[in-house]
Amino acid sequence: MANLMTNPQTKSGSPYRLVIAALLPLVLLGLMIYWLLGNGSNLFNTPEIPADELSATKIEFHPNEIQVKLRNTGPDELTITNVLVNGAFIHQYEISPSNTLGRLNTATITIPYMWEEGKPYVIGTYTANAFIFDFEVPAAISTPTVSWDYIKTFFLMGAYVGIIPIFLGFLWLPILRKIGEKSISFLVALTVGVLAFLGIDTILEGLELAGKVPSVFHGVPLFIMAIGIGFFGIVGIEALVKKGKGRISSSGLLLSYMIALGIGIHNMGEGLAIGSAFVLGEVTLGTLLILGFTVHNVTEGIAILAPGAKQKINWVHLILMGLLAGVPTVFGGMIGGFAYSPVLATIFFGIATGAILQVIVECWGLIRGDRLATKLQAAPNWIGLAAGFLLMYLTALFVAG
Amino acid sequence: MKKTLWIIAVFAAIIAVVGSVYFFLPTENQQVQAKNHSSEHGKEHETNTASGEMPNATPLDPTKFDYGKKSVGPNGQTIKEFEIVAEDRMMEVSDGVEFPVWTYNGTVPGPTIRVTEGDYLKIKFTNKGSMPHTIHLHGIHPANMDGVFETVAPGGSYVYEFTAELPGLYLYHCHQDHVKAHINQGMYGTFIIDPKTPRSPAKEYVMVMNSYDVDLDGEGNEFYTVNGKAFEYMHNPIQFKVGEPIRIYLVNMTEIDPINSFHTHGNMFNFYRNGTKIEPDEITDNVILAQGQRGIIEMTYKYPGKYMFHAHQSEFSDLGWMGLFQVTE
Numbered sequence: 001m002a003n004l005m006t007n008p009q010t011k012s013g014s015p016y017r018l019v020i021a022a023l024l025p026l027v028l029l030g031l032m033i034y035w036l037l038g039n040g041s042n043l044f045n046t047p048e049i050p051a052d053e054l055s056a057t058k059i060e061f062h063p064n065e066i067q068v069k070l071r072n073t074g075p076d077e078l079t080i081t082n083v084l085v086n087g088a089f090i091h092q093y094e095i096s097p098s099n100t101l102g103r104l105n106t107a108t109i110t111i112p113y114m115w116e117e118g119k120p121y122v123i124g125t126y127t128a129n130a131f132i133f134d135f136e137v138p139a140a141i142s143t144p145t146v147s148w149d150y151i152k153t154f155f156l157m158g159a160y161v162g163i164i165p166i167f168l169g170f171l172w173l174p175i176l177r178k179i180g181e182k183s184i185s186f187l188v189a190l191t192v193g194v195l196a197f198l199g200i201d202t203i204l205e206g207l208e209l210a211g212k213v214p215s216v217f218h219g220v221p222l223f224i225m226a227i228g229i230g231f232f233g234i235v236g237i238e239a240l241v242k243k244g245k246g247r248i249s250s251s252g253l254l255l256s257y258m259i260a261l262g263i264g265i266h267n268m269g270e271g272l273a274i275g276s277a278f279v280l281g282e283v284t285l286g287t288l289l290i291l292g293f294t295v296h297n298v299t300e301g302i303a304i305l306a307p308g309a310k311q312k313i314n315w316v317h318l319i320l321m322g323l324l325a326g327v328p329t330v331f332g333g334m335i336g337g338f339a340y341s342p343v344l345a346t347i348f349f350g351i352a353t354g355a356i357l358q359v360i361v362e363c364w365g366l367i368r369g370d371r372l373a374t375k376l377q378a379a380p381n382w383i384g385l386a387a388g389f390l391l392m393y394l395t396a397l398f399v400a401g
Numbered sequence: 402m403k404k405t406l407w408i409i410a411v412f413a414a415i416i417a418v419v420g421s422v423y424f425f426l427p428t429e430n431q432q433v434q435a436k437n438h439s440s441e442h443g444k445e446h447e448t449n450t451a452s453g454e455m456p457n458a459t460p461l462d463p464t465k466f467d468y469g470k471k472s473v474g475p476n477g478q479t480i481k482e483f484e485i486v487a488e489d490r491m492m493e494v495s496d497g498v499e500f501p502v503w504t505y506n507g508t509v510p511g512p513t514i515r516v517t518e519g520d521y522l523k524i525k526f527t528n529k530g531s532m533p534h535t536i537h538l539h540g541i542h543p544a545n546m547d548g549v550f551e552t553v554a555p556g557g558s559y560v561y562e563f564t565a566e567l568p569g570l571y572l573y574h575c576h577q578d579h580v581k582a583h584i585n586q587g588m589y590g591t592f593i594i595d596p597k598t599p600r601s602p603a604k605e606y607v608m609v610m611n612s613y614d615v616d617l618d619g620e621g622n623e624f625y626t627v628n629g630k631a632f633e634y635m636h637n638p639i640q641f642k643v644g645e646p647i648r649i650y651l652v653n654m655t656e657i658d659p660i661n662s663f664h665t666h667g668n669m670f671n672f673y674r675n676g677t678k679i680e681p682d683e684i685t686d687n688v689i690l691a692q693g694q695r696g697i698i699e700m701t702y703k704y705p706g707k708y709m710f711h712a713h714q715s716e717f718s719d720l721g722w723m724g725l726f727q728v729t730e
Contacts, residue, residue, distance in 0.1 A: 086579065114532055116531070119617060
């Protein structure tokens with residue numbers, strides 16, 4: 001208060017009045033809520049229609065035990081009364097902390113069950129209002145607990161999907177240099193093509209994930225908000241780096257770094273998707289799947305270097321950029337594998353989309369020409385754009401499933 | 402200088418790629434670990450994922466009866482001893498379609514247990530499968546011989562013993578939770594108690610009507626068979642002669658669908674429900690049975706030729722429950 005009084009900026013009237021003005025609506029709102037929940041509850045005299053909604057946040061398979069983590073995502077409190085596995089009632093199970101869940105509360109059902117690896121399971125739960133909620137697992141797989149074996153698996157997955165292909169792409173630098181001497185805008189357009197494909201892919205995947213988010217958490221708005229964070233986040237980081245006037249503030253190299261960052265965030269999402277799908281039993285980490293991603297992601301290495309190909313790039317920068325773009329896949333895989341949630345995944349994919357969009361805008365600015373139409377009419381530009389897109393499309397064919 | 406750097410980089414990449422092929426074996430390692438893990442829990446089985454390594458189950462031979470090991474007890478009562486082992490197997494449910502099953506003695510349906518009224522049965526059941534199982538026999542016996550609450554864990558065993566009473570056609574199946582999964586995976590068989598005065602001589606067959614929900618979605622069956630393999634008797638017709646008396650022990654163990662049926666072409670048959678009475682309950686060419694219901698069919702063919710027999714639900718017959726009698730002069 002003392003601070004407020006001495007604050008020279010509060011010119012109009014007493015500070016107390018300001019505080020009262022700020023609090024008054026809140027107090028009145030509170031009183032109204034109090035009344036509506038109490039005496040005023042039959043205000044509209046409508047019959048109470050139950051509308052339970054239950055979401056599974058995670059289904060875990062441990063030796064001879066299935067654990068289901070649930071959240072009440074409906075408008076009211078609900079009570080779980082029965083549990084079924086594959087359409088048969090379970091007579092012995094435990095719910096902690098309680099079988100009555102308040103709004104947005106969570107509970108864990110522990111079911112002793114001799115499940116079999118690779119078989120499909122449907123966990124059903126009845127609520128006291130006779131709603132049934134089925135949670136499907138296409139193929140049961142032992143849930144990884146944080147252990148050295150799984151860390152190694154996810155690290156290898158990340159290395160194959162993210163790190164190795166990017167460095168393989170980097171090996172084309174001498175060829176990129178040759179092309180760059182003649183037409184740098186072809187290369188930049190190629191990068192835009194690659195990024196555009198990644199962007200579309202990320203948006204589609206993000207929207208799909210957003211659809212899986214319980215409605216109470218508003219998946220699509222969350223996704224769009226995250227796009228904004230990703231977009232302006234990159235703008236902010238770039239501004240900071242430029243301000244720092246370090247060695248990488250030169251435009252071509254900086255852009256390469258930004259592309260690497262954008263792709264890195266995308267790869268984190270990719271790792272997250274693979275890691276979670278693996279844990280949910282939707283994919284097996286087969287050699288074919290990994291190989292597909294590896295081939296697909298070699299193009300990312302080219303995309304990072306293309307805009308800066310004309311300049312000399314120190315090999316230290318090459319390694320840093322490669323790691324920046326590739327290593328997040330490893331972390332994505334671990335987050336997806338150990339701590340998956342659709343809400344988290346939606347946010348990740350949103351941020352990745354925003355980052356990629358921002359980098360596309362940046363790249364496009366690098367291509368000379370005043371208006372979009374004239375830019376597109378230039379042969380190197382549209383050929384590059386098409387080539388980048390086609391490259392991604394063709395390599396995506398290798399990604400099975 | 403720059404050139405050497407590139408050469409080093411290329412080499413590093415090649416090593417990384419070659420190393421990758423070698424290095425990416427951990428998925429297999431995990432499978433091995435999973436196996437070791439399960440054997441620690443006293444299960445001597447191969448995991449389902451390693452389906453190739455599992456031995457194959459065979460369909461039931463309709464003319465094979467297990468009469469048990471005969472001996473005489475101290476009070477003069479005839480003792481019949483049986484050994485039944487539960488095992489995980491891979492079953493070719495239709496040409497080329499494999500489905501992991503749980504079996505009694507390696508066949509689906511399980512062996513046909515056949516005794517005479519008044520015999521004392523000793524059925525030693527050993528569970529070498531991955532799941533807990535039981536043998537629940539239909540008929541008259543004490544509660545602790547009913548195979549419901551006496552769960553036989555993997556590696557465990559149990560002896561079911563009782564005196565066979567009331568001659569007739571019975572069946573047995575696993576009664577472990579959840580029963581429907583155990584039925585779908587093949588754990589059932591036929592149990593015959595012959596009357597002391599034997600039934601009239603005839604060519605005898607066992608036919609167990611069953612079904613498989615191979616995608617395990619619980620919503621419907623993909624295959625219907627008699628004795629375990631779809632269309633088996635279309636490929637290998639059952640052969641007998643004109644005028645030869647035929648007796649079929651018919652049992653229905655179809656899961657999910659409420660009923661199944663048995664229909665003969667070109668003939669009518671005597672049907673003895675449960676085989677517990679001397680007089681036939683009906684003379685028909687089509688009987689409907691719910692799961693667990695059974696009956697004895699007796700008939701004789703008048704004319705030679707090929708005759709179909711099948712479920713009179715055409716959906717079932719199209720999905721495998723269809724066969725042929727080849728009647729010769």
